[in-house]
Amino acid sequence: MSEGHPKRGNVAILSVCQALAMAAGSIDMTLTALTGYQLAPDKLLATLPFSLITVAGAFTTFSASMLMKRIGRKLGFMLGAMVGTLGGVVSFWAVLHADFWVFCMGTAAVGVFQAFAQYYRLAASDSVRDEDKSKAISAVLAGGVFAAVFGPLLASWSKDFIPTVLFAGSYLAIAALSLVSILLIAIFYRELAAHQVSVAGGVQSIDRTIGVIARTPIFMASTASSIVGSVVMMFVMTAAPLAAVACGHTIDDGANIIQWHLVGMFAPSFVTGVLIKRFGLPRMVFAGIALNLVCMIVAISSVSLPAFYLALFCLGVGWNFLFVTGSTLLAESCGPSERAKTQGTSELIRYLATAIATLAAGPILEIEGWRIVNLAMLPLSVLISGVIVWWVASERRRQQHDRKIARAAVL
Numbered sequence: 001m002s003e004g005h006p007k008r009g010n011v012a013i014l015s016v017c018q019a020l021a022m023a024a025g026s027i028d029m030t031l032t033a034l035t036g037y038q039l040a041p042d043k044l045l046a047t048l049p050f051s052l053i054t055v056a057g058a059f060t061t062f063s064a065s066m067l068m069k070r071i072g073r074k075l076g077f078m079l080g081a082m083v084g085t086l087g088g089v090v091s092f093w094a095v096l097h098a099d100f101w102v103f104c105m106g107t108a109a110v111g112v113f114q115a116f117a118q119y120y121r122l123a124a125s126d127s128v129r130d131e132d133k134s135k136a137i138s139a140v141l142a143g144g145v146f147a148a149v150f151g152p153l154l155a156s157w158s159k160d161f162i163p164t165v166l167f168a169g170s171y172l173a174i175a176a177l178s179l180v181s182i183l184l185i186a187i188f189y190r191e192l193a194a195h196q197v198s199v200a201g202g203v204q205s206i207d208r209t210i211g212v213i214a215r216t217p218i219f220m221a222s223t224a225s226s227i228v229g230s231v232v233m234m235f236v237m238t239a240a241p242l243a244a245v246a247c248g249h250t251i252d253d254g255a256n257i258i259q260w261h262l263v264g265m266f267a268p269s270f271v272t273g274v275l276i277k278r279f280g281l282p283r284m285v286f287a288g289i290a291l292n293l294v295c296m297i298v299a300i301s302s303v304s305l306p307a308f309y310l311a312l313f314c315l316g317v318g319w320n321f322l323f324v325t326g327s328t329l330l331a332e333s334c335g336p337s338e339r340a341k342t343q344g345t346s347e348l349i350r351y352l353a354t355a356i357a358t359l360a361a362g363p364i365l366e367i368e369g370w371r372i373v374n375l376a377m378l379p380l381s382v383l384i385s386g387v388i389v390w391w392v393a394s395e396r397r398r399q400q401h402d403r404k405i406a407r408a409a410v411l
Contacts, residue, residue, distance in 0.1 A: 010127055011139050013188045014120040017077070017181050019143035021117035022266070024084065024110065024177040026151025027170050028053060030258045031159060032107060033242055033362070034251060035167045039100040047238055047362030049100075049107040054234065054358045056111030057118070058351030064116050065344030073123050074191045080116025081181040083109050088175025095168040106171065113178055115351065122343050125331040127192055134328040138273035141324065144266030152259035156252055207337045210345050219342070221391035222329030225285055227350050228384040229322025231357045232292050232377045236299070236315055237261060238361035240308065243370040247303040257308045264316020272324045281325050285388050288321030289381050299374040311374075322384075 028050060037046035068076035087109025094103035124136040154173055161169020213219055240261070241254035249257075276284050291314045299311040334342035365373055 009188065010190055010192070011124045011136050013184060014124050014140045015143035017081075017143070017184055018117065018120045018140050019146035020177045020181045020184075021084075021114065021120070022144040022147030022262070023151040023154065024088070024174045025053075025114060026147045026258065026262055027155040027158070027174055028107065028110065029237060029262075030152050030155040030241065030255045031167050031170050033238060034245070034254070035095060035103070036100070037242065038167070039095070039098060039103055041100060044363055044366060045100075046242065046366075047358065049104050050238060051355065051358040051362070052104050052108040053111035053114060054351060054355040056108035057115035058348065058355045060112045060115040061118065061347040061351050062344040065119065065340050065347065068116075068119065069340035072191050073119065074185060074189050077116055077120070077123075077185045077189065078182050080113050081178045081185065083116075084113025084178030085175045085182070087111075087113060088171050088173070088178060091171035091174065092168055095171060096162070096165050110174060110178075115347070117181075118347055119343070121327055122331065122339075125327070126336075126339060130332065133331045134276045134324060135273035137324055137327045137331070138269040138271075141266055141272075141320070142269035144262065144269065148259060148262030148266050151262060152255040156255045207335070210341050213334055213338060213342050214345065216333060217391040217394040218329055219333045219346070221285075221388055222326045222333055223346050223349055224384045224387040225288075225322045225326030225329065226346065227326075227353045228380045229288060229292075229319045229326065230350055230354045232380055233265075233315055233319040234354045235357040235361050235376065236295065236373060237312065238358045239365040239370065239373045240312055242362070242365055243303075243373070244305075244308055247370070249305055249308070253305060253308075257305075257312050260309045261312035261316045264313040265319055266316075268317055268320045269324065272320060276325065276328065281329060282388055282392050284321050284325045285384070288318045288325070289385060291315070291318030291321065292377055292381060294318075296374045296377050300371045303370065 032050040032053070033047050036049040037043060040046050040048070064076065064080065067079075087106050089106075090109060091103055091106030094100075094106050121137045121140040124140045125133040128136045155170050158169040158173045159167045161172065237258070240257060241251075244254045244257055245251065272284070279287075295311045295315040295318065298307050298314065301307065330343065330346050361373065364376070
């Protein structure tokens, strides 16, 4: 078998595992805030279990990257999915016994699984040539279309699986999805040798410190794109099911809204890589920002069910453009020997920021309302616009400098 086959096979299996991880995540997106509201001793704590998914991920993500550098991504991905299986089982037990704090422990374990799963897209990008990185990332994220279609449906169906305890069965489904991921990684994932990863990533660079890397414009642009896209998405999406129910819509309506949102998040992945090649990374970032602003305008203009659908769909597409662009820039910002610490640092920053967003979503929705939740994305959109403009300007200066050096060498 040629070296190309394992690489293509890895992208395919990582896409399937991404689908399973996101299907588990979509169950949490759809039901965990509502389950938390049902179990919480104080309704201000309603979104805490869902927030702990992100908080646990934030505490795990850097260690996960460094661990996988030592033991390999195959064992790392299997370990993460094992913790996800445990988290689903613990959450099931907690809902069955109406124990809010044990439920928080279960959702935190699922967050550990999600932290490992976030590296699926980066593992795929590391195994291909530089010009194919955005396509590999998009291909893995496209697995989320399965989650978009079937995840909320699975949440809606499984919530009544245990007739006497609402939502309990959904967390058994999360355990089952994580278990399938373990089996698929164990059987089909091919660990790439060090020389394969280096060739895929291009020429080996000097091993810089993370402080030096973090100050580069490309790293800042990649982190800003991923962070703002994720913070805005998680902040609004966490509050959306609760806001929909508060506005008189049903729990099933909330599930359908999240389903439409997930379609927006992942369906564009089939073409995002192509769009990046055609229009360039900066334009795709600004397209993502524009879609977030459309979401904000629609959400503050109406609380009708169609408005929720349209706003959350635009939010999903905006996240996709920002996240794929940010991930592509991240893959290009470092050499092979720098990947573990660079990717781990970027994911840590992103997780910490989204953890704050998810923790704040419930209280802000409860105190200030749905309108303020959406208006909060405006200053973040201004921030990312400034960072991207600065990065583009620095790239132009660098290219002009390189051309001058090339002309001088010819003369």
